Amino acid sequence: MSETTTEGIHITVESFYLPDQSSPRQGRFAFAYKVRIANEGEAPAQLRSRHWVIMDGNGERQEVRGEGVVGEQPLLQPGEKFEYTSGCLIKTPHGAMQGSYRMLREDGTAFDAKIAPFSLTQPNALN
Secondary structure, eight states: OEEEEETTEEEEEEEEEOGGGOBGGGTBEEEEEEEEEEEOSSSOEEEEEEEEEEEETTOOEEEEEEESBTTBOOEEOTTOEEEEEEEEEESSSEEEEEEEEEEEETTSOEEEEEEEEEEEEOTTTTO
């Protein structure tokens, strides 16, 4: 699990291994991650885009960029939160993700809300 706050935007992420969508013999390990974005600041902010960096256990790096999250660009008023679940595939039983959301204030200023690194780990893979 990871937690971080940037300019009042608090982001929590928790990951889960998906055995039903994984195929270890073919080097396919599926993970879901649940994200909670809370505006703990005093000004509204809209999530405009995302940037993810995904690393597998071999050091192979994938970058994902795009508009919004799960087809939405939520506008969070102070005290509001937005939650969603998404997923990724990697080639090893463990890896990590981190990234940022590009946030836009009503006055036109923008900032990157950091997403702290979190692990992607198949249960018992590191034992």
